[in-house]
Amino acid sequence: MSTDIGELAAQVGQKLQQKGLLLATAESCTGGWVSQAITEIAGSSSWFDCGFVTYSIASKTEMLDVSPAQIAQFGSVSEEVALSMARGALANSNAHIALSTTGIAGPTGAVPGKPVGTVCFAWVHGDVAVSERLVFGGDRHAVREQTVAHALRGLLKMLD
Template identity: 45%
Template sequence: MSNATWEAGEVHVLAERLGELCRARGVTVTAAESCTGGGVANAITAVAGSSDYFETGYVTYANGAKTRLLGVPAPLIEDHGAVSREVVEAMVAGACRESGADLAVAVSGVAGPGGGSPDKPVGTVWLAWGSADGVLAERRHFPGDRRAVREQAVKAALAGLIRILEGDRAEALGDTR
């Protein structure tokens, strides 16, 4: 199934599928979130028995939290901005390191209604997925109001984890470099 097909599904369906795959493969996951404010972790833990594969998540809404909790270097945030490939990749690395999880997803974006810029308009979201094998990142633009942007980002985060666990990293994330 394509990433777009997975993202069209309901959040709970995505979270249930993620749980099935984690259990089948003996994989643990974590989430490092900014603009979704815990939405990914909420979706994952809404599934009964999710403690089998999800132990902790990080809501690092402020830049200082990204540095304190995940070890994202402050100069990296200053140089590239919180909504960037570099920062979400560092968030994934920090989340895996701090949690001991096998696989992590990171989300940072501009959910709106304010905060956008010409380079990063409202709806811009960077997502990254990674493990000890490496990190893949993708910039997306989601239409709609704050709620819609956040919901679409949660779906994209879950869909990317699913595609990685299904073994099709390239199709899951497209051309990321």
């Protein structure tokens, strides 16, 4: 785990603990890396509820209640689906706040308008929902690592 990611995860834990909030994650392209970074932090069980790794479309619909029609309309790599994933993580957990990641880490998988490195994020806490789409450079590992760091930074921003 990169030092940056470890530091970000520790900061997330401190903020969540201070606010008495539980986190859930819904990850696709990161394959559980965000949850792994969080659970590297001793004591994370007091502020981390659970993580969903929903790599397939079927798992997104079955575990997170993402609408198949929404996936058909926008694609699984979209801000709309990222928001539904985060909302589904909240609905299917005891968490108060959730983040999600869905993207194309590469080296294949690009589609028109969505090159390799395209990642969509969402952070949801109560009535506040934020989504974002970015395109990262580098190989598969680099895209995923940048995604994990950005997901944690976005969570910190929401907690401020």
